[in-house]
Amino acid sequence: MLCSLVLLVNCKGGDDPINPEDSKTIPTGTIEGKVFAKNGTKPIGGAIVFTIDSKNQVYHTYSNADGTFNLTAPEGNSTLHIQTGNGLNFRTEVPVTVKKNETTSVADKDSKLNQIAKIAYVEGSYDEIESIITSLGYTATEISYQDLKNFNTISQYDIIFLNCGSRNFTYSGTNTPSNDLSIFSNLSTFITNGGSIYTSDWAAAYLVGGDKNAPYCGVYGGFLDLTKICFNTNGNSAMYNNCSVSNAAMASAIGFSTLDIQYDQPLWQKIQHYDPSFWEVLVQKDNEPLMIRTNKYVNTTAPKTPVGTSLNNNQMTICHQTANGNNITITINQNAWNAHQAHGDYVGSCSATTSSGNIYYTTFHNHASGNIGKSGPILEYVILNL
Incomplete structure (x- = not known):
């Protein structure tokens, strides 16, 4: 009997230690399956x-790089939750019935990851992230550069993809943006209220200012302070060999930690400076950051206004405190919040200090030819974890 209890407590699923928090007293079984994108x-x-x-x-557990999972769960009727990112998007x-000491298999058709978010993109000249979104089986709505000037338009979305080459700001005089300042203000408010954005290469101009790109550190107009990040368009056409996936969760999810990245266009945006307390480096070449993200941006003067699809109105993201201290970010129904709060959970992501959305910036993107090698799984990971 003692051996049985020891085995039960130490059971694992996927690549993360399982946490049946009352496993000594609750009879359990196993749930197995494979997570797929919507394309199946x-x-x-x-x-x-x-x-x-x-x-x-x-x-809880996590799916392996091949999508498979194996979860120890309490006996009885339950709901199996599958989420990426914070679970809002x-x-x-999946309803499941777990039988004591037996394995329940989830059909592939039931373990497809559904799109809850409403996604928009601005068409670019050199980047077509929307082609990866649709290849996964998801949908994205094209909006125009002019649409970014109308907050009522962008506030209906949860995620906005700003492709490289999509920015073409209007200037009055030589250095002063005119009515395009509304775009910076709208993006700042959008992120502060929980919306997330993806920017690639020349779309750095949406963050710090510039015209079609951010040609040097110190351009004017963006919503990010230049102490947080600045860029220069001094990248050369080259193959970057032996780049590292710095984020352990990403490396585990995609199944590799090193890759070669082809920069097939000159004058790509290099990150000249960044604040490591503000940004997390996801991909790098030696000490040069190539992909970064943050969920720490907040504009304290931005109005509080709803952002995103109404399907999320009855859901909330929380940091769940597990018994072994391995805290996890999940999205739950708001009706369950009081019970979770009673045993120490708190509102928001475990990794965030704000309730803001994510900002992803990547120096590389999908090429016009579509031949992007191992960069492809990285961009897929970004899409599903915004």
């Missing part, structure tokens, strides 16, 4: 897979 063919690694018992204890719920 692309396996998704790094998705959190969990159930919640009647005491609001969470049993992509998630799936």
Whole structure:
């Protein structure tokens, strides 16, 4: 009997230690399956897979790079939750019945990751991230550069992709942006209220200012202070060999930690300076950051206004405190919040100091030819974790 208890406590699923928080007293079984994108063919690694018992204890694991998962869960009828990112943008719920000491298999058709977010993109000249979004089986709405000037238009979306080559600001005089300042203000408000953005290469100008790109450190107009980040268009056409995936969760999800990146265009934006307390480096070449993200941006003067799809109105992101201290970010129904709060959970992502959305910036993007090698899985990861 003692051996059985030891085995139960130490059971693992996927690549993360399982956390049946009352496993010594609750009979359990196993749930297995494979997470797919909506297209039904692309396996998704790094998705959190969990159930919640009647005491609001969470049993969780993560899908492997090939999408497979194996979860120990309490006996009885339950809901299997599959989420990426914080769960607000992509998630799936599957009813399951777990039998003591037996394995329940989830059909592939039921473990596809659903799109909850409403996604927009601005067409670019050198980047077509929307082609990757649609190849995964998801949908994105094209909006224009002019649409970014209308907050009522962009506030209906959860995620906005700003492709390289999509910016063409209007100037009065030589250095002063005219009515385009509204775009910086709108993006600042959008992010502060929980919306997320993706920017690539020349789209750095949306962050710090500039015209079609950010040609040097110190350009005027953006919503990010230049102490946070600045750029220069001094990148050369080259192959960057032996780049590193710095983020452990990303590396585990995509199944590799090194790659070669082809920069097939000259004058790409190099990151000249960044604040490491503000940004997390996801991909780098030696000490040069190539992909970064932050969820720490906040504009304290921005108005508080709803952002995103109404489907999220009854959902909330929380940091769940597990019994072994391995805190996890999940999205739950708001009706369950009081019970979670009672045992130490708190509102927001475990990794965030604000309630703001994410900002991703990447120096590389999908090429016009579509031949992007291992950069492809990285961009897919970005899409699903915004």
